[in-house]
Structure formats: C-alpha cells, structure tokens
Amino acid sequence: MLELAILGLLQEAPMHGYELRKELTAKLGAIRAAISYGSLYPTLRRLQAAGWITEAAEAPATAEEVPALTSRRGRVVYTITAEGKERFAQLIAQAGPETYDDTGFGVHFAFFARTDQATRLRILEGRRRKIEERREGLRDVLGRAAERLDAYTLELQRHGLDACEREVRWLEELIANERSGRAPADPRPGTAGGRGDNDSPPTPGTSRKERP
Amino acid sequence: MLELAILGLLQEAPMHGYELRKELTAKLGAIRAAISYGSLYPTLRRLQAAGWITEAAEAPATAEEVPALTSRRGRVVYTITAEGKERFAQLIAQAGPETYDDTGFGVHFAFFARTDQATRLRILEGRRRKIEERREGLRDVLGRAAERLDAYTLELQRHGLDACEREVRWLEELIANERSGRAPADPRPGTAGGRGDNDSPPTPGTSRKERP
DNA sequence: GTGCGATGTATCGGTCCGATACATCGCGGT
DNA sequence: ACCGCGATGTATCGGACCGATACATCGCAC
Secondary structure (H helix, E strand, C coil): CHHHHHHHHHCCCCEEHHHHHHHHHHHHCCCCCCCCHHHHHHHHHHHHHHCCEEEEECCCCCCCCCCCCCCCCCCEEEEECHHHHHHHHHHHHCCCHHHHCHHHHHHHHHCHHHCCHHHHHHHHHHHHHHHHHHHHHHHHHHHHCHHHCCHHHHHHHHHHHHHHHHHHHHHHHHHHHHHCCCCCCCCCCCCCCCCCCCCCCCCCCCCCCCCC | CHHHHHHHHHCCCCEEHHHHHHHHHHHHCCCCCCCCHHHHHHHHHHHHHHCCEEEEECCCCCCCCCCCCCCCCCCEEEEECHHHHHHHHHHHHCCCHHHHCHHHHHHHHHCHHHCCHHHHHHHHHHHHHHHHHHHHHHHHHHHHCHHHCCHHHHHHHHHHHHHHHHHHHHHHHHHHHHHCCCCCCCCCCCCCCCCCCCCCCCCCCCCCCCCC
16 A cells, blocks of 8 residues: 555655655655555655665755865665656556555555546445445444444444545545546636646546535 | 453453454444454464463353264363453553544543543543544645645545544534433434443433434 | 354464665754 | 843654454355
8 A cells, every 4th residue: 555655656756754754744644644664665665676766865955055065965865766666557547455445545645646537436336335335234243233333332432434424435535526527526626636747637526524 | 452452342241352353343343344354363462471361262152062972172262351341441541642543542442341431531631632633634635735636535534534523523412411311322313322230320311413 | 954144263464564774865053 | 241032943862553464254135
C-alpha cells in the first residue's frame, strides 16, 4: 500500500522523505493517521533497489544561491523512474483482496484521478460488496446474538452498522456518478478539480449532499 | 490490544483458540475484520509464558461422554488466572495514546461493561479530543489546500470529515449519557443489556436515534 | 464411501508502527 | 550576543499484526 502511495505521489513531483510524509498525510489524512518513518524509509530503500525510483543528494539550487556557506547536508530527493510509472499503473489496475479493505481502498481512491474509469468502477463496486458483507455480519450479530452481548458492545455494533450503511450510500452515489456523469460532485461550485495532469476533467455538481 | 481483548474474553469463560477467534470477531466486528491466527496463537503463547492464562488439553466431558472412541485430539482450552484478571484490570484502567486510536478505542469500548464509570468517561473524552483533532486537520486541508488536490481526493476528505463529525456527535451523546444517566441507550425497548456479570445495569432509552 | 465445508492448531515472511537517536535551521527572548 | 526551542530532516530497531499456508479431524449430504 505504501509502495503504491509513494509511487503515486512521486509522479507529481520529486520529493525528499520528510516532504513525502507531509504530502502523504495531507492526501490520506481521511483514512489513516500519519505514516511512520519506520515504514517510509525502508520502503523507499526497497523501491530504489527495485529500480522504481532513484535517489540523489540535493544540489544547491542554481549553483548560485547560497553556494557553499554551510555545506548543505542531507536531503535526499527521490525521483520516479519510467519503470516506476509502469509499476504504478500496474498496481493501480490490478485489484487484489487488499484493494477493498479500509486502507487499501482509501489509497486507491486517493489516486482515482490517475485511474481509468473502468477500474474506478470495479474498485467502487468491490468496496461496496465488502462493506455490504460487513454490514450483514453486524446485522446478524445485532439480531441473533444480541442477548449474549452487553449494552456497550451492542452500541458499538450499532454505530458500526450505521457507518456501514452510510458508506454504502456514499458508494452508490459515486458509482451512479461514475456510470453516467463524471468526477465526483463538487458541493460548492466555483472551485473545480485538480490541475493540469488530471485524468478526469472536473464536471459541475451532479449529486447533492443529502438533507432532502 | 489483542492481549487486552483475549484477557477480557477469557474472563467470561474458558475457551480454545478457534472459539476465541469467533467471539473476538463477534465482539469486535464493528471495528476490525477478523483477527488472524498468525497473531492469536503467538499472543496466547506469550500470555501463558507471562502467567496471565493457563492452557490445558481438553478433557472428555464428564469422563463418561464418548470415552475414548477416537482419542480426542487437540483442542487446547485457555483459562484466565488470578494474575491475568489483575493484568486485565490494570490494562483497562491505564490509558496510553494507543487507547484512543481506532482499534484501541474500539477494544476498550467493547469492555466498558467491565470498566468503572470514571475510566469510561476519561476514555470517551480522550477519544473525542483525538477525533476533533483529526477533524480540524481535515478542515484545514479542505480549506487551505483544496486547490492543490484533485476532485477525488477532496471527496475522500469530505467523506472522512463527515465521519468525524458524526463520531464526535456520537461521543457527545455517550458522554452526556455517562455523566448523568447510565449505560448506552437501547433504541428498541424490550431487549435489555448483558447477563449477570454486567457491571452497568441497563437503563431504558435516554437518547434517540436521529431522523427528526 | 467419499468428498467437502466447518472445526481446529500452528508457523513463516513481510508490512507497518512507535520509540528513539541525532543533526541543522531560523526565530524569538533575554 | 547567546540560548533554547520548534520545525525540518534522515535513519534504525524491536515488536505487533496480517495473509498465506500446511495439516488433521468431524459430521453430513450425495
């Protein structure tokens, strides 16, 4: 998962580790806390060994800015290679079971702008299926096994069930949107999608936030 | 986390691994998929080494049922020890930072019936604080960094923000409930809380499910 | 009588996290 | 003039947990 995320981010611009972590946190903030350096650096090492990225010590700007005042230590900048881009495309397209768990889905979704529509649809439907299964499991427990569990555990299940139902509805909306319209709806018209390299041209609101 | 969950479950009844996993899945189904044997068995080993639990090969029922027809292979039953119960109480009471992440909070919450009210309150408030922080982070990104991100990433953040706001509201409700009333509300009167060993006597509905 | 899904125990490699260590930079305070 | 301190920055280590895999038994339906 981390591999995919790193490859995806480096495709937008070369970065060093610290920056990468910040961008990662910004992009995936909705689904996970903050990725640890204990994962990041080893993974970067692995990616470099595989040839998907290259690392290079940072050069002092235009060789004119602050020339050699303080020796400019550290700062390794990582750049994606052509093979790395291929690898990314391959990872994005092929969906394993881990593509549909919370983290995996989040990461894939975060790079939907670089994913073709067919794949987007496949992933959204796979995720929906998975959440529906979880939902059914929770309904079972709340129905059949309710008297075996204490009030707090039941409340936890109810909250989880609620979240499942809500996510299914969200996915339905996205799927419908994906099938006919395009890109996700922007509830506040005015600011439209990504910049330049965006795969899916931003289209104004199709779906609306609830509260009928 | 697994340690806490196992200790908690074994406090209700002795069990063997497979059963333990099923109960774990039922109790924690709302927050995590299903715990792996690759974690379960090593942890059981660890708990036994520490003296929190004991393991024993299963005895054939009353020494009368199906005496020795098929030799009765395997099936190791784990029982919690007095030290294990102490350990559980200690783990429940002391709250580290991991107590407030998704999994940690879920496990603690699942054993609220065995937790005193002061600790429950402390944990609920800690969790709320954490989610509020995550919420602020998402609001920041959606506000300040919106134009740097593509439409899909933004949609993901919005969904995450929504989930945060919802969870904060849920927690508020539970906290209010905890402060004056007792146990979580039961939206469907008729089935009331746990059985016998339940710490918090079930009290009929205080809060209501929304949909005004 | 046989295959097959549920029950049951167990290990191995790999991913990722949390704690920790260490160095530099720019800024405000005194 | 100096100091501390928070942000920037790279890096490792032990441990928790997962997913795949292996293997054996039980009961039941075909």
